[in-house]
Amino acid sequence: MSVTQQQVLDALAKVSSPRGVALANAGVLSEISANDGKVFFSINVDATEARAWESVRAAAEAAVRAIPGVAVAMVALTAERKPGGASPPPPPPPPPPPHRHAHGVANVSAHRPPQGAPSPMSKQADIPGVGAVIAVASGKGGVGKSTTALNLALGLRDLGLRVGLLDADIYGPSVPRLTGIREKPQLNDDRKMIPIVRFGLAIMSIGFLVEEDTAMIWRGPMVMSAITQMLRDVAWGTLDVLVVDMPPGTGDAQLTLAQNVPLKGAVIVSTPQDLSLIDARRGLAMFTKVNVPVLGIIENMSYFQCPHCGARSDIFGHGGARHEAEHLAVPFLGEIPLHISIRTASDSGTPVVESEPDGPHAAIYRSIAAKVRDRL
Ligand SMILES: Nc1ncnc2c1ncn2[C@@H]1O[C@H](COP(=O)(O)OP(=O)(O)OP(=O)(O)O)[C@@H](O)[C@H]1O
Ligand SMILES: [Mg+2]
Numbered sequence: 114m115s116v117t118q119q120q121v122l123d124a125l126a127k128v129s130s131p132r133g134v135a136l137a138n139a140g141v142l143s144e145i146s147a148n149d150g151k152v153f154f155s156i157n158v159d160a161t162e163a164r165a166w167e168s169v170r171a172a173a174e175a176a177v178r179a180i181p182g183v184a185v186a187m188v189a190l191t192a193e194r195k196p197g198g199a200s201p202p203p204p205p206p207p208p209p210p211p212h213r214h215a216h217g218v219a220n221v222s223a224h225r226p227p228q229g230a231p232s233p234m235s236k237q238a239d240i241p242g243v244g245a246v247i248a249v250a251s252g253k254g255g256v257g258k259s260t261t262a263l264n265l266a267l268g269l270r271d272l273g274l275r276v277g278l279l280d281a282d283i284y285g286p287s288v289p290r291l292t293g294i295r296e297k298p299q300l301n302d303d304r305k306m307i308p309i310v311r312f313g314l315a316i317m318s319i320g321f322l323v324e325e326d327t328a329m330i331w332r333g334p335m336v337m338s339a340i341t342q343m344l345r346d347v348a349w350g351t352l353d354v355l356v357v358d359m360p361p362g363t364g365d366a367q368l369t370l371a372q373n374v375p376l377k378g379a380v381i382v383s384t385p386q387d388l389s390l391i392d393a394r395r396g397l398a399m400f401t402k403v404n405v406p407v408l409g410i411i412e413n414m415s416y417f418q419c420p421h422c423g424a425r426s427d428i429f430g431h432g433g434a435r436h437e438a439e440h441l442a443v444p445f446l447g448e449i450p451l452h453i454s455i456r457t458a459s460d461s462g463t464p465v466v467e468s469e470p471d472g473p474h475a476a477i478y479r480s481i482a483a484k485v486r487d488r489l
Pocket of ligand 2: 258259260282285287
């Protein structure tokens, strides 16, 4: 049964803003995405009022979840300097409090430390039960970040660790495709989303909740709010490592994420081309800026390996990432060849570490995973 936007609006009629105005009339709602029983929207409010709105957000989410046919409801609270409506040019921003990101995202999380915390690190409250959160990032798109994140997660699993994977790439969530997961996460008794378990990994993707193309239009604060919810409103259980597939690039959304997610470290994926390495350097700089240790660089599509004869060709001038890592005094974690079986495995929903566990590629990912583990 499909749920319509009107049904959502009807359900929200019972929810009021802190000032007693019906939520639907308060001029704070984003577009409502209602697809396939998955409902997603945000409430955009002034940053100074965010606290008062949290109970409204929770009430809105509960009201939507109560609609018959709703499998997943996610209501994000986003705080901007200028709430709602078509935006006139924003006034000059007020000076941000020390270490607070200019877009000051408010959210939903009960674990959020008090405002005015002295350091960016202290905002990054741990996720209960999760040992270490690591980001897999790239300076630009299309370098194989998601493929690497998933196979790295499987490599860590093979080392005996309990591993989760969070696809935070709101611009192009590919984990549903890479894992073949089609089902929607269910809610537990605490109304937290239960991650889908596949290949022994606890997996959550923004792509389970919204369509890939919907995600493209999200704005920065909404992105952060959604990701914070994915981190904290998910029943991860007990994990040694949670691998986060970050959105590619080093823009505002990525920086905010790097700053707000309690990261123990970051892994940068690059290809050997010069251009990609420049981007990788930007990625490094971003994490350094927010005091997240870079655990190392992985060179993906490092060399071409012929699927027929196994011969190797360095079509991109291989080794760039290794040199760059040496130059920047960052650990080099390994080289992954460009190989057809990595691509076909990924794109058919069973990653290569799972489909060919005894093959050479799985061994490479496991060796990278061991280096990552040793650095945590
Ligand atoms: N080492 C590899 N050998 C062969 N194909 C690969 C390899 N790594 C990734 N690919 C393929 O390259 C394509 C892009 O990979 P992937 O989706 O992992 O990249 P990404 O960096 O996450 O991209 P995006 O920026 O769009 O999120 C996919 O088709 C994937 O199967
Ligand atoms: Mg990707």
